[in-house]
Amino acid sequence: MPHRSKNTAAIFNAFAHFLFLAVLVSLPVLVIRLDIDTLKTGASEGTLVEYMEQFLICLTILCYAYIAKHNPSFRRFGVLVMGFFLCMLIRELDMFFDELVFHGFWVYPASIVAASAIIYSLTDRAETANQFAAFVNHRNFALLCMGLVMLLVFSRLFGMGSLWREVLDEGYVRAAKNIAEEGTELMAYVTIFYASLRYAFAMKPVKDKAAHKANSNVFCKH
Template identity: 45%
Template structure:
């Protein structure tokens, strides 16, 4: 089996995996609406899935920060960004636990702490961010963020669905449209984040191999 054929096969398998992956948001929302018969409230399988995916995403970038100290400060900052989004998604939890709108305080503390920590080694952080945006997974990550922050918000606008359904307007339809696309965005982001782990882990292995070869050649 040639290297080219292996590469094509692996990419085809990856494509099949993506096809399966993008069905999960639909299956999750269907389970909420058709099996649990809910209106996709704050406490639903869909919302829990979004929070789990965000936890995996933030944890992935935190893990990369410990793979190699060269990446540490930069990926702490990136991880904190997704932890802030997670805190925002947990707003109802904080509303019930403390008071309405409390989520903003832990989010601000997380952001400021990460920013302060990252600027302690500005060159390290800048180099890491350069490698981060240069990585082939960055456009995929951006697509996921765009779906969450722009597409799902516009597609889920209540005024739009009022115009579509007029007097037959049902909030559940709006919720399905918005939450399905939002969960799709989080799924894409998590896919990119996990692939970042493989990418930077391979980069470290290559660097170690190069260093080892240089030492052997010098010896």
């Protein structure tokens, strides 16, 4: 009976996980529909899609902040990862900085964040390298990498104007191209956040030396 109960719980958890993922991947479509049908803005600057992307980056940063706080053995590389995503957030806020200061100002705060994160991580190069290796060996890295590739490569190729002009021919409208590109980007951010959330759940708050030692090896598990 205990064995059967354990199997039932495992099946239930898998089904619940499937439903959670179904809701998660439906989010980009829902947001785009709200942009089109409710906000009447399409998928361009200053839209709900863009705000959701920024929100997901913030959540991603919080995931690594949580890990860095509760796992000192990952702190240096954790700060480096946080700096990377914070630079992405600053880049997404370029229009805000353009209006507040001047065009292209986002480069300056992004450079400061990047330099600070790199300098801190280099205070102990060997430890940072060890943390980097453990990070990429973790089972969730493939999912995180897929999200980054979707964001930095696939969304750019899929959103090329020349591709959509060829597909739509005389019926080409820029809104269709924008929706395809922004929707793909949003799905990539969802994937990145989900992978980062899994990293965060893999960690447990360190309360003693034994727990600290156990957590320092958690990223090497497959």
